[in-house]
Amino acid sequence: MPRARYKSLVDTFAEDIRSAKLAPGTRLPTHRQLAADHGLALATASRVYSELEAMGLVSGETGRGTFVREIWLPPGQGSGQMSVAKGLLDLNFNYPSLPGQAELLRSALRQLALSGDLEALLRYQPHAGRLHERAAFARHLLSRGLGVEAEQVLVVNGAQHGLAVTMMALLKPGDVIAVDALTYSGFKVLAETLHLEIVAIPVTPYGPDLAFLQRLCRQRPVRAVYSIPTLHNPLGWVMSLAQREQLAGIARHHHLLIIEDAAYAFLVEDAPPPLATIAPERTVYVGGLSKSVATGLRVGFVAAPEVWVKALERTIMATAWNVPGVMSAIAVAWIEDGTVAQLEAQKRQDAQARQALAAQVLKGVNYISHPSSYFLWLPLGEDARADQVAMTLQREGVSVSTAEPFAVSAHVPHALRLALGSVSTAALREALVKVRTVLHG
Numbered sequence: 001m002p003r004a005r006y007k008s009l010v011d012t013f014a015e016d017i018r019s020a021k022l023a024p025g026t027r028l029p030t031h032r033q034l035a036a037d038h039g040l041a042l043a044t045a046s047r048v049y050s051e052l053e054a055m056g057l058v059s060g061e062t063g064r065g066t067f068v069r070e071i072w073l074p075p076g077q078g079s080g081q082m083s084v085a086k087g088l089l090d091l092n093f094n095y096p097s098l099p100g101q102a103e104l105l106r107s108a109l110r111q112l113a114l115s116g117d118l119e120a121l122l123r124y125q126p127h128a129g130r131l132h133e134r135a136a137f138a139r140h141l142l143s144r145g146l147g148v149e150a151e152q153v154l155v156v157n158g159a160q161h162g163l164a165v166t167m168m169a170l171l172k173p174g175d176v177i178a179v180d181a182l183t184y185s186g187f188k189v190l191a192e193t194l195h196l197e198i199v200a201i202p203v204t205p206y207g208p209d210l211a212f213l214q215r216l217c218r219q220r221p222v223r224a225v226y227s228i229p230t231l232h233n234p235l236g237w238v239m240s241l242a243q244r245e246q247l248a249g250i251a252r253h254h255h256l257l258i259i260e261d262a263a264y265a266f267l268v269e270d271a272p273p274p275l276a277t278i279a280p281e282r283t284v285y286v287g288g289l290s291k292s293v294a295t296g297l298r299v300g301f302v303a304a305p306e307v308w309v310k311a312l313e314r315t316i317m318a319t320a321w322n323v324p325g326v327m328s329a330i331a332v333a334w335i336e337d338g339t340v341a342q343l344e345a346q347k348r349q350d351a352q353a354r355q356a357l358a359a360q361v362l363k364g365v366n367y368i369s370h371p372s373s374y375f376l377w378l379p380l381g382e383d384a385r386a387d388q389v390a391m392t393l394q395r396e397g398v399s400v401s402t403a404e405p406f407a408v409s410a411h412v413p414h415a416l417r418l419a420l421g422s423v424s425t426a427a428l429r430e431a432l433v434k435v436r437t438v439l440h441g
Contacts, residue, residue: 009048087397089423090399091398091418091423096350130328138150154302154316163261179200181408182406201225206239225257238370257283260284267344268372276303284305293339354425358418379414380415384414393434402415402416
């Protein structure tokens with residue numbers, strides 16, 4: 001087919017979609033039908049759809065066909081897109097906060113101003129944090145069932161920075177990382193930025209398919225596995241002790257690095273021990289205070305085998321030099337005076353209350369969650385399209401995330417993730433009622 005004619009067909013489809021002549025959700029002809037209708041080679045017909053997909057105008061779905069996308073919904077809307085239009089009820093991004101936290105900060109700043117060597121906080125800090133700060137975080141990790149020495153702990157600018165430091169220090173471009181087929185969207189962005197290949201592990205209702213991971217490691221040169229064993233984001237599972245031991249065994253047999261993400265682990269009481277306890281020689285444990293204290297307090301921690309500490313410290317130097325001294329001083333003071341433990345307990349109660357509210361409002365709706373989590377996963381029916389549902393909710397004043405930012409495999413399920421922790425409980429009820437109404441409609 002001459003190039004001009006081929007491009008003309010792409011342009012015609014694009015114009016019809018942008019002008020709404022082809023409505024969102026319209027199923028387009030199969031590749032074979034398109035080829036027959038326009039006298040094209042099958043490869044050329046496939047290329048037409050590939051270009052439209054690259055433009056964000058259509059989505060191809062295995063076993064279902066090619067569909068027109070809802071183009072007025074921001075592509076990939078999810079937790080990576082923090083800006084929510086004024087007036088929208090935000091069920092897209094989680095920034096849980098409790099009444100009185102601003103007063104806690106005001107008090108902490110007063111205490112900081114009245115005590116200690118303030119001049120020291122104006123200078124560069126050690127890249128991994130001052131030793132007494134690292135010791136405080138090591139004591140904090142004991143409450144999560146992880147016993148490490150202060151020298152194994154590095155203070156970072158939030159858990160996302162901790163993940164970036166770990167991946168930059170211990171992996172190289174082209175390395176293969178096994179991750180759950182649905183996983184934290186920020187990890188996906190990091191892997192793409194660092195040119196790492198991520199391979200999907202199928203998920204079950206109770207955790208990753210570890211038998212598949214075992215087979216994958218025999219077939220591919222897998223270098224690492226990224227895991228969220230305690231309160232998985234977005235599916236809410238807590239892996240059992242047996243699953244954790246099986247994962248650790250696979251990692252030992254195939255010499256895998258384990259990256260353990262514990263951002264939401266504080267919400268689960270009596271969870272099985274961290275992977276870093278079961279396989280301490282090969283696990284890097286990453287967490288932070290964004291969810292347990294406040295998203296604006298960009299302080300996190302990395303606990304790692306001693307052999308990797310220097311490489312991690314060097315990467316902190318290369319990316320941020322050090323955590324701002326004022327931030328780390330406030331975080332450590334709150335760990336030591338019990339404020340962090342108090343806030344974590346209150347947020348566990350808050351998350352449980354919000355899940356109970358969701359169960360009440362969404363009664364009869366099929367969704368997946370953990371009773372202590374700040375989010376839920378809502379699979380849609382076979383005929384529903386996530387982009388259209390999300391766009392309808394946006395028109396109703398509710399911002400939600402589709403599955404796209406969380407999906408690692410080529411197949412993106414039609415589902416929504418609802419963040420429950422960013423609005424008042426009254427606003428949450430209002431938003432959930434709208435979600436239920438739109439689903440039923």
